[in-house]
Amino acid sequence: MENNVILETKGLSxxxxxxxxxxxxxxxxxxxxxxxxxxxVGKSGCGKSTLLYLLSTMDTAYEGxxxxxxxxxxxxxxxxxxxxxxxxxxxxxxxHYLLAEYNVLKNVMLPGMKLGKYSDQELENRAMKHLKxxxxxDQALKMPIQLSGGQKQRxxxxxxxxxxxxxxxxDEPTGNLDKKNSDLVFDIFNRLxxxxxxxxxxxxxxxxxxxxxxxxxxxxxxxxxx
Amino acid sequence: xxxxxxxxxxxxxxxxRLKQTIVAAVGVTFSIAMFIALVSFMNGLxxxxxxLMLNRTPHVLLYNEIKPxxxxxxxxxxxxxxxxxxxxxxxPKDIGKSIYNSKTIISVLKKDIRVIDVAPKxxxxxxxxxxxxxxxxxxxxxxxxxxxxxxxxxxxxxDGNVTDLLQNNSIIIGKGLSDKMxxxxxxxxxxxxxxxxxxxLKIVGIxxxxxxxxxxxxxxxxLATAQKIVGESTNYITxxxxxxxxxxSAPAVAKEFRNTFNLDTIDYQTANSQFETGSTVRSIISYAxxxxxxxxxxxxxxxxxxxxxxxxMDSIAILKATGFSGNDVQWIFISLSIIIGLAxxxxxxxxxYIFSSIIDIIPFETASLPTVKTxxxxxxxxxxxxxxxxxxxxxxxxxxxxxxxxxxxDPVEIIRGK
Ligand SMILES: Nc1ncnc2c1ncn2[C@@H]1O[C@H](COP(=O)(O)OP(=O)(O)O)[C@@H](O)[C@H]1O
Ligand SMILES: [Mg+2]
Numbered sequence: 184m185e186n187n188v189i190l191e192t193k194g195l196s197x198x199x200x201x202x203x204x205x206x207x208x209x210x211x212x213x214x215x216x217x218x219x220x221x222x223x224v225g226k227s228g229c230g231k232s233t234l235l236y237l238l239s240t241m242d243t244a245y246e247g248x249x250x251x252x253x254x255x256x257x258x259x260x261x262x263x264x265x266x267x268x269x270x271x272x273x274x275x276x277x278x279h280y281l282l283a284e285y286n287v288l289k290n291v292m293l294p295g296m297k298l299g300k301y302s303d304q305e306l307e308n309r310a311m312k313h314l315k316x317x318x319x320x321d322q323a324l325k326m327p328i329q330l331s332g333g334q335k336q337r338x339x340x341x342x343x344x345x346x347x348x349x350x351x352x353x354d355e356p357t358g359n360l361d362k363k364n365s366d367l368v369f370d371i372f373n374r375l376x377x378x379x380x381x382x383x384x385x386x387x388x389x390x391x392x393x394x395x396x397x398x399x400x401x402x403x404x405x406x407x408x409x
Numbered sequence: 410x411x412x413x414x415x416x417x418x419x420x421x422x423x424x425x426r427l428k429q430t431i432v433a434a435v436g437v438t439f440s441i442a443m444f445i446a447l448v449s450f451m452n453g454l455x456x457x458x459x460x461l462m463l464n465r466t467p468h469v470l471l472y473n474e475i476k477p478x479x480x481x482x483x484x485x486x487x488x489x490x491x492x493x494x495x496x497x498x499x500x501p502k503d504i505g506k507s508i509y510n511s512k513t514i515i516s517v518l519k520k521d522i523r524v525i526d527v528a529p530k531x532x533x534x535x536x537x538x539x540x541x542x543x544x545x546x547x548x549x550x551x552x553x554x555x556x557x558x559x560x561x562x563x564x565x566x567x568d569g570n571v572t573d574l575l576q577n578n579s580i581i582i583g584k585g586l587s588d589k590m591x592x593x594x595x596x597x598x599x600x601x602x603x604x605x606x607x608x609x610l611k612i613v614g615i616x617x618x619x620x621x622x623x624x625x626x627x628x629x630x631x632l633a634t635a636q637k638i639v640g641e642s643t644n645y646i647t648x649x650x651x652x653x654x655x656x657x658s659a660p661a662v663a664k665e666f667r668n669t670f671n672l673d674t675i676d677y678q679t680a681n682s683q684f685e686t687g688s689t690v691r692s693i694i695s696y697a698x699x700x701x702x703x704x705x706x707x708x709x710x711x712x713x714x715x716x717x718x719x720x721x722m723d724s725i726a727i728l729k730a731t732g733f734s735g736n737d738v739q740w741i742f743i744s745l746s747i748i749i750g751l752a753x754x755x756x757x758x759x760x761x762y763i764f765s766s767i768i769d770i771i772p773f774e775t776a777s778l779p780t781v782k783t784x785x786x787x788x789x790x791x792x793x794x795x796x797x798x799x800x801x802x803x804x805x806x807x808x809x810x811x812x813x814x815x816x817x818x819d820p821v822e823i824i825r826g827k
Contacts, residue, residue: 191437236821236824236825239730241729241730241819241820241821241824242819242821247418260732261734261735261736262735262736263750264734265732265733265737266731266732266734266736268731268732269731269732269733270732274730274731275757276730276824277823278568280723280726280727280730280824281727282421282724282727282728283425283723284418284421284422284424284726285726286424293731294731296411297411297731297732297733297734297737299411344729348730354824377463401458
């Protein structure tokens with residue numbers, strides 16, 4: 184049964200217990216197909232980030248099921264989930280999380296080194312190729328602290344791409360950038376879907392940004408309303 | 410798991426916190442160096458004291474003790490066999506101090522593979538006469554070559570040469586004796602035995618053990634000369650001293666020989682129990698101090714790793730988000746502590762060796778120990794092995810809890826926290 188579904192949820196619910204029990208996500212049913220560029224929008228506090236952390240397998244305290252590439256990931260061990268994140272999911276966060284101890288090139292290579300599919304030499308070539316398409320090849324040997332916000336975000340995108348993931352997820356990846364850099368990041372994402380058929384799922388509150396994606400999921404109070 | 414990558418990450422984390430890392434490693438270095446220096450010094454002292462007293466005691470000594478017969482005639486009587494017999498006023502039976510059939514026993518012992526060598530001895534109380542004074546003492550007739558091999562008596566000869574005893578009618582006397590009687594090497598000394606035999610011997614050397622009670626009474630001569638003085642044949646031997654390859658087996662071997670040869674035996678451990686206690690206490694002290702220092706160093710490592718975890722929360726979260734499992738993160742932090750332990754420990758060994766060498770050249774002169782010029786050090790490689798094992802063990806334990814904590818860090822909490 185080969186189909187095009189990359190990500191699927193069934194009856195996904197999540198509760199927070201602190202300070203009082205309250206349901207953040209209510210029976211979420213969603214499905215993302217291969218090659219789609221999907222954005223999730225909604226008011227602040229409606230549960231967008233929470234949903235994304237569940238989908239990314241980092242948060243495992245939930246009810247319902249998540250399937251990645253038709254494979255049930257709910258209930259897998261920490262080690263198996265880490266492998267899934269490593270191999271199948273690329274992340275871009277609002278704040279550009281790079282490892283301060285490594286230079287740009289090594290930051291991009293690290294998930295690849297963890298996966299161990301390519302030799303370090305090959306990984307370096309691949310990382311340089313991604314940095315080049317993001318117009319960052321001349322920054323490869325700089326330390327993260329020497330980069331601007333937009334540049335860091337491009338490094339994070341290169342890192343997300345290094346293992347050819349099934350899907351790239353972003354939690355307000357442009358939320359911390361000015362208009363010019365936002366547009367740049369959007370253009371990169373857009374080019375990835377157009378040219379590489381890269382599947383993307385991006386949480387944003389930037390309506391401009393959302394309107395240019397192929398599909399918009401709107402959330403309100405822990406539910407998908409459209 | 411990819412250990413090369415994990416080590417690589419550990420090294421990068423350390424580099425970012427180089428100063429604290431060095432402080433933590435120096436803690437380990439200091440404890441290990443102190444441990445090595447202390448243990449080497451304490452054991453050097455132990456060896457010295459052992460050499461002073463214990464090394465002059467055979468592992469097993471065979472002799473005849475003066476004591477009452479264990480089998481009194483009444484025990485042989487069938488009539489009173491089932492009664493409890495009380496015998497009063499038993500006197501010891503003089504079976505003589507001579508060991509019967511000593512030549513055969515010695516040749517059997519020499520063939521025993523557990524035995525390093527056998528040194529027969531004749532001891533007899535004597536009077537040393539010089540002019541009008543008469544001093545009581547002991548003469549030891551020794552087999553010069555075996556005695557030298559087993560007990561290194563040449564170490565205690567301050568004047569003269571032990572092999573000169575091979576000449577007929579020669580004697581080496583204790584320093585105390587020579588001082589009291591104003592005799593020196595080359596002089597003649599007159600000796601009277603308890604049975605009244607008289608002899609004149611030439612002094613070929615002076616011995617000094619460092620223990621006045623011994624130096625005041627002891628003298629050495631050859632077996633043949635001693636046998637002649639006490640007026641006995643060449644079969645006359647009062648003690649047979651044996652050293653074993655495995656000293657620890659001495660009590661068992663002593664018991665075996667007691668039954669085989671029907672002689673009294675005493676083993677090294679029994680003869681020197683009080684000295685053993687002192688040695689053990691010194692060893693315990695040095696190990697205890699080493700362990701305490703290491704525990705302190707362990708807390709240092711625990712602290713720095715804990716601190717590092719708080720500082721590196723973001724890095725841990727990124728690692729986890731990009732595909733490192735809790736287990737990987739745990740190994741990164743365990744590697745951190747092992748790196749600190751190994752580096753600190755190896756330097757500790759080096760400095761321990763340097764400290765030991767410094768102690769080793771500090772002058773330490775004492776009248777009672779003529780052969781000792783500096784503080785004693787035992788450079789046993791075993792202590793270095795124990796040191797590095799200790800270092801790795803404590804640092805790994807100290808790293809374990811922070812590592813577990815790091816592995817449990819929830820990346821969502823950190824990424825969301827911003
Ligand atoms: N760790 C937590 N404990 C309790 N409540 C939380 C926690 N994290 C988030 N929330 C609450 O859950 C709701 C959804 O948060 P979030 O998913 O971050 O919203 P969004 O990303 O859509 O702005 C908010 O009301 C927030 O206060
Ligand atoms: Mg959010």
